[in-house]
Amino acid sequence: MTLTANWSYPTAIRFGAGRIDEIGQACAAACITRPLLVTDRGLATMDITARTLDLIEAAGLGRAIFAEVDPNPNEANVAAGLEVYRAGGFDGVIAFGGGSGLDLGKVLAFMAGQTRPIWDFEDIGDWWTRADPAGIHPIIAVPTTAGTGSEVGRASVITNSVAREKKIIFHPRMLPAVVICDPELTVGMPRPITAGTGLDAFAHCVEAYSSPHYHPMSQGIALEGMRLVKEYLPRAYDDGTDIEARAHLMSAAAMGATAFQKGLGAIHALSHPIGAVHHTHHGTTNAVCMPEVLNFNAPAIAGRFDAAAAYLGIEGGFEGFRLFVDEFNARLGIPKTLTDLGVTDPDIDTLVAAALQDPSTGGNPVEMTPENTRALIEALL
Numbered sequence: 001m002t003l004t005a006n007w008s009y010p011t012a013i014r015f016g017a018g019r020i021d022e023i024g025q026a027c028a029a030a031c032i033t034r035p036l037l038v039t040d041r042g043l044a045t046m047d048i049t050a051r052t053l054d055l056i057e058a059a060g061l062g063r064a065i066f067a068e069v070d071p072n073p074n075e076a077n078v079a080a081g082l083e084v085y086r087a088g089g090f091d092g093v094i095a096f097g098g099g100s101g102l103d104l105g106k107v108l109a110f111m112a113g114q115t116r117p118i119w120d121f122e123d124i125g126d127w128w129t130r131a132d133p134a135g136i137h138p139i140i141a142v143p144t145t146a147g148t149g150s151e152v153g154r155a156s157v158i159t160n161s162v163a164r165e166k167k168i169i170f171h172p173r174m175l176p177a178v179v180i181c182d183p184e185l186t187v188g189m190p191r192p193i194t195a196g197t198g199l200d201a202f203a204h205c206v207e208a209y210s211s212p213h214y215h216p217m218s219q220g221i222a223l224e225g226m227r228l229v230k231e232y233l234p235r236a237y238d239d240g241t242d243i244e245a246r247a248h249l250m251s252a253a254a255m256g257a258t259a260f261q262k263g264l265g266a267i268h269a270l271s272h273p274i275g276a277v278h279h280t281h282h283g284t285t286n287a288v289c290m291p292e293v294l295n296f297n298a299p300a301i302a303g304r305f306d307a308a309a310a311y312l313g314i315e316g317g318f319e320g321f322r323l324f325v326d327e328f329n330a331r332l333g334i335p336k337t338l339t340d341l342g343v344t345d346p347d348i349d350t351l352v353a354a355a356l357q358d359p360s361t362g363g364n365p366v367e368m369t370p371e372n373t374r375a376l377i378e379a380l381l
Contacts, residue, residue, distance in 0.1 A: 003247040010152050010258050015181040024059025030138040030177040032092030034062055036085055038105035039096040040069040048185050073104040074159040081108045092138040099148035103156035106174050109137040123170035123359055131171050141176035144185045146249035147197025147283045149257020151179045159276050166272040183246035195332035198233040198249055200283025203267050204256030210301045211263030211363040218262035225255035227312055263363025266293045273354035278343045287334045288341050292379050294322050300365035338380045348377055
């Protein structure tokens with residue numbers, strides 16, 4: 001089977017090995033003539049980034065990069081990026097990297113022509129309508145990991161470093177105009193990042209599938225996304241050059257982010273404040289939280305996961321699925337508890353309050369309360 005295709009759902013996606021070569025064509029399709037490539041510090045000096053900049057320059061589009069991006073991007077990164085973007089007269093962003101580079105790049109394009117502060121566009125009610133649509137610049141997204149799926153999302157997660165809270169900034173036009181999913185760009189990922197990002201995609205699918213909201217398209221996408229991660233993440237983890245496995249994981253990442261239009265839940269409600277306060281890797285934090293959240297939600301989701309387990313080839317229905325997640329985490333080197341992950345001396349009251357305020361809480365199939373959320377965090381520690 002040839003793993004190459006052109007997709008237009010949820011946006012225009014150029015999928016396949018080697019398709020980074022089309023970055024100049026993608027800029028033309030998005031009407032970008034002077035792009036700023038936005039990535040993180042770690043990627044800034046890597047060969048895949050240099051090669052992409054070479055391709056952009058060869059297309060007559062200049063050579064500009066902004067890489068002052070923290071692992072959990074914050075408002076200071078946004079301010080610094082906007083200063084560079086506006087001073088340079090750029091007319092579009094190439095968001096390049098994992099979740100941090102993609103999220104910051106999307107926000108810079110969104111904020112390019114706005115006059116209000118970024119927190120005025122948090123994903124609350126209709127706050128997105130406060131934005132001036134004419135001030136939103138076009139975005140091309142190029143993921144270099146296979147996890148967050150931010151390349152097909154209409155939002156970015158930005159940390160408020162003062163409040164130490166992760167905020168979701170949303171606008172429909174933050175959806176990139178063109179996405180290049182080239183699995184060759186993920187070949188160099190270290191094993192722990194391969195595992196953490198792959199399990200991030202898996203968590204997106206699990207939570208979307210668990211959500212009580214009605215969205216049958218997302219439900220089907222979530223189910224197949226789980227299968228792809230189950231089948232191909234161990235292969236990519238064992239052999240980072242397995243391009244077939246890398247390709248299927250890139251698909252699963254985009255599928256997870258598409259599916260969670262149906263909703264997220266307690267996994268993300270917990271991992272957002274834990275990551276904001278303790279600076280843990282988002283996908284790995286999701287993986288650590290997943291087994292206990294499955295236990296927490298069991299009364300509401302056992303029946304539907306009986307069906308999912310059958311589709312995934314897992315014996316034992318929901319109980320078998322729960323056991324599979326424990327074994328899958330262990331197989332991929334995921335810490336067993338938050339303490340093992342490095343969360344020491346946590347302020348549980350602060351984490352509980354932040355989790356209950358997180359937008360993901362509303363998609364959990366079991367109502368989260370101060371009491372049961374505290375018990376959940378204590379179990380995870």
